[in-house]
Amino acid sequence: VEVLCNGRRHTVAKRYSEFQALHKRIKKTCKVPDFPPRRVPNWMPKVLEQRRQGLELYMRGVLYHNEELPQEVLDFLKVRHFQQEPKAGSMA
Template identity: 60%
Template sequence: MNPVRVSIPSFRSENNSLEKGYTVFKVDVLVNGRLHSVEKRYSEFHTLHKMLKKSIKPPEIPSKHVRNWVPKVLEQRRQGLELYLQTIIMENEVLPKIFLDFLNIRHFPSMPKTESCGSFDSESDELCKLTHQPVLLFLRDPYLLPSAHDVFSNVVIEGVVHGVFCSDLQLR
């Protein structure tokens, strides 16, 4: 289950003398018990959608062409965008970094697997390829007791055995 929850509880219209009016959607984001809000225009959702298509198969996004001044239409768009975000979270075990950036999620400690590619900052996803290399390689299971022909003893196992059994004897 994903530790991220989103909802779009409200929207508001902005009127600006430099451009025609637009709608801002309030997105509530709950991550690991912490709630924060971000405000996004539809154009930002549309940009997110285009970028997500490079790494995952996102759900359909509500239509771009609607009458922005009709409250009923705006409410339908709000519901559609909310469902859009929730579907991405439900259908993707690993949330793309672009999606986390969109929701303004910077630190995500409970989910160790996040993509490092596809953010708003980097346009070229071709340069960003995930490579996984082992940090430590064991030739056999390190949790098994060492065999008789091992040159070095297993310090971890000896320490645990000593700590569990010897400290108990010292307390008596």
């Protein structure tokens, strides 16, 4: 999964279950989008690509909707600090 954070592209290679566990831990303290569902059969390349895209959209939503992120999210992304990107239409 690739996300843009602090103007840099970060690649996160983790299992679906790790993203799901992160979601369960942060949903009470962060604004989070709906978590993408797990589909069966999950070993088909098309299904795996759809899952990757869903997880990318999820992580982008987490980054977009939160001005500050818990250390747990930064550690998950292997990022030291977080500076939210300016939203479209805002003056920077």
